[in-house]
Amino acid sequence: MTHSARDVKATLATAQFLHKLSAEDLEKVAAIASTKSLEAGAVLYQEGEACRMLHVVSSGLVALDMCMPRQGCTRILTVGPGELLGWSALLSDGTMTVRATAVEETTLIALPAHKLRQLCDDDHDIGYAIMQQVAVSLSRRLLATRLQTLDMFGETQPVAAPVSPDNS
C-alpha cells in the first residue's frame, strides 16, 4: 500500500516533535520521508536491534515490549497517531531499547536518522525546533513512565500498618 506525498505531509504536520516547524521546513523533512505499512502483529524492530530510522505513527497502534530473562516480556507502552518511535536512532547509536510490534493495522512515516541529523546540522533553526520538541515529548513520556513506576493502582500495604480493626 502506498501513500501519497500529501499523506506524508499531513502526518508530519500532526507529529508533535515537528509541530514548531514552518511549512517550508516541513517540506524539507517530507523530502527525506518514506511510508511504511504494518499488518497487525508485525514486528517493526526487536529490542537490542540496530535501527537507523525514526518513525512517526500515521494511523494504528504500536506496542513497545521489554523482556527479561526467565520472566518473559511486558508490554510497557503503546504509541498512537502523531507520536514518535525510535528516538534513540536520532539521539544515540540507534540500538533499540524496546521491541516494537504493530497491534493493529498501522501506517508509519519513516525518517532516516542520519538524513534528519544532517538537516539539523545544516539548518540550526530546524535543528533547534526539532530537538526542543523531542525534549518535550521525552519529558512527557518520562512523567508517564514515572507514574507507571509509582504503581498507583497497586494494593501494597505500608510496612508498619497500624492495627485499626474498625477502619476499612
Added chain:
Amino acid sequence: MTAAAESTLNSETFLPRDGLQKLISHLSGDGFTVIGPKVDQGAIVYDEIENADELPRGWTDRQEPGRYRLERREDDAYFGFVVGPHSWKRFLFPPRATVATADRTENGWEMATPDEPAPRYAFLGVRACEIAAMKIQDRIFTGGSYVDPVYQRRRESAFIIAVNCTTAAATCFCVSMNTGPRCGSGFDLALTEIAEGFVIEVGSDAGSELLARLPVTPATDEQLSHADDERQQAVNQIQRTLNTDGIRDLLLNNLEHPQWSDVAKRCLSCTNCTMVCPTCFCSTVTEVSDLTGDHVERQRQWDSCFNIDFSYMNGGIVRDDVRSRYRQWLTHKLASWHDQFDSSGCVGCGRCITWCPTGIDLTAEVAAIRNAPRAKASVATETVTPQEGSA
C-alpha cells in the same frame, strides 16, 4: 416570657451563703442530677454533688503552661478558682455513648437507636468560657443537617447555673476570644460570689421559677458594688492574649511555615489538649458485641486528631508525623472552624496550655507565625506545572 419573669430578669437578687445548699436541694428534688466542682486527685473536677460541703470551698488553682496545682485561699470562697481538666462536654457529649444497636433475629439483623430518657443535669458553676463552648458544640451537634440525639437530649434538659469568675489563671485568655469573663447569656441563673453570699442574675423562666423558691432578697447597692469589684478582679488578672486579627488567613496561608516543625519537636502527640478542650468533638464509633455476638452496640468514643491512625485510610496514614497532626489541630481550632461553623473553635479557657505535658502555648505558636509570616504558594498562587522538580 411573663411580665413577672421579665421584671425579675432586670433586677438582681442576693442569696446568703447558706442558701446555696437550698439551691442544690431544690434541684435534686426537681429530679436533676446536680454536677458541680469537687476536689479529686489534686484537681478541681466536675462530678455529682448533693451537698454544698462537697464544693471546693477555700481552694484556688495555680495554672501555667504544663502546670496545675491547687492552693488554699485565704478566704472560704466556694468558687474561687477557674477551670480544671474537666469540661461540661463530658456530660453533653459523653466520652462513651451508645448511638445505635443491632440484634440478631431469625429474620436477620434488627437495627435500632437507644430510646432511654437522657439524664437531666443541673450544672452548677459554669463559667462564661464554658457557656461559649457549649454554644459552639450546639452548632456542631444540633445546628447542621444532621442532629445528634445523644447531645440534643442532654442539652435540652440541662439546667445551667453559671458563675462569674472572680479570679483568672495565668493561662486564661477569654478576653481575647470575646467569651468572658462575664456571663452574658446562655444560663438559667448566674451567680457572682461576694463575701456574704451570691448576687444572682436570672437568665430564663426556669431560672426565675427556681429563684422564687430560694431565700433571696433584692440586692443592695453595696452588694451590687461588691459583685462588680469581684468580677473586675477577674478582668484585671487576665494576662495572656491571643491576637485574632485575620487569624484564619494567617494560619491557612502558612501551612508550610517552619514553626510547625518547631512545635513538632516539643509535642508528644499525647492528645491531652483535645481531651481537656471544651470544644473538641472528634470521635470514633466502634462495635461492641456481647458474648453471644447476637447483640451489638455501636459505641461512640472520644478520639483525637493526634492519634496516629485517626487519618488512616486503606493504604496508609495521611497525617503520618507529629508536625502534620499538630498543624491539623491548630489550624482546625483557630482557622478552618470559621469556614465550617462561622466562629472560632477556641474560647480562651487555657486548658490546653495548662494540661500540655511539655507546656506548649498555642497563643505563643500563633504569635511566632504572625511575627515571621512566610506565606508560601500553598494557598496564594496557583501554578500549572507539576509539583516535582526538573524531569
Added chain:
Amino acid sequence: MRGTPPVTACQPANPWLAYTARIHAVRDETPGVATYDLMFDDPALADGFTFRPGQFNMLYLPGVGEVAISISGDPHDFSSVPHTIREAGNVTHALARMREGETIGVRGPFGSSWPVDECRGKDVLLVAGGIGLAPLRPAIYELLARRDQFGTLTLLYGARSPDGLLYTDEYGAWRSAGIDVQTTVDRAHTGWTGNVGVVTLLLDRLPLPRTNDTLLLTCGPEVMMWYTIQAAQRRGLPRESVYVSLERNMNCAIGLCGHCQFGPEFLCKDGPVFRYDRVASILKVDDL
C-alpha cells in the same frame, strides 16, 4: 412510589439509625473487586431509595463495622442499589464472605454529587482510574439517559492491568449509546492489543475543540487525578470546569466525628465531589 419526595436511608433527627438491606446478588468484577446489589427490607426504600451520581452509602456489618462505599448503579433503576467494592480492610473482607440473602445495615446516601445538570450543552470528559470508575458509572448512566442534552462524551479509563478494568461488558452498550470509551493499562502481557500507558497519554491525544465548554469529571488515585488536571489545564480547561472525587477516612458520614476533614472541608458533606478550584490549593499541601 416513584415521583414521591426522595426517600433516603438516613433521618436528619436520628442519623445513627441504619436500615436493613439484603444482598440480592454478588457479581465478581475484577480480582478483589465485586459488585453487591442491595435491596432494602423497608418497602418505601425498596421502591424509592434515591441518590445522585457520586454519592455514597455507609454499609454496616454488625460486630465488624461500617464502611463508606460509593453507589455505583443507575439512579433511575430502583430494582436494587449496586455497590462496587474492593476488598481492602476488615469490613470489606467480612463483606466478601457474605452470601446472597444476608442482612446488612445501610445509612445514606451522603455527600455531594457530580454536576450532571451543568454538563448540559457541553462536551464532557470523564477520566477514571481503577476502582474510581465505580463512583463515575452513575454519572455515565445519567448522561446517556439524556444523551441529547450534552455534546461529545468521552471516557478515558486506566487500570493497572487488563484484568483490572471494570465493567468491560458494558463498554459496547455505552459506545452505542453515544460515549467514546478508551481504556489503557499500566502494563500488560504481550497479547494485549489495547493501549498501554497512563491515562494522561490518552488525554494528550484527544482533540478538545472547545475547552471553554468542556467539563472534566475525574476519579481515581489522587496522583492520577492531579496529573490529569495538569494535562487538562495545559490544554486550556479552566479550574472551574474540573470536578474531582476525593477520599479520606470516613467514620460517621454525618459531619460529627471529624475523621474525614481535608483542610476545612468535611468530605462526607462538602464532598466527596468537589469543583477543583475549591480544593486546588489544599491538594498541593503534603499530609493535610
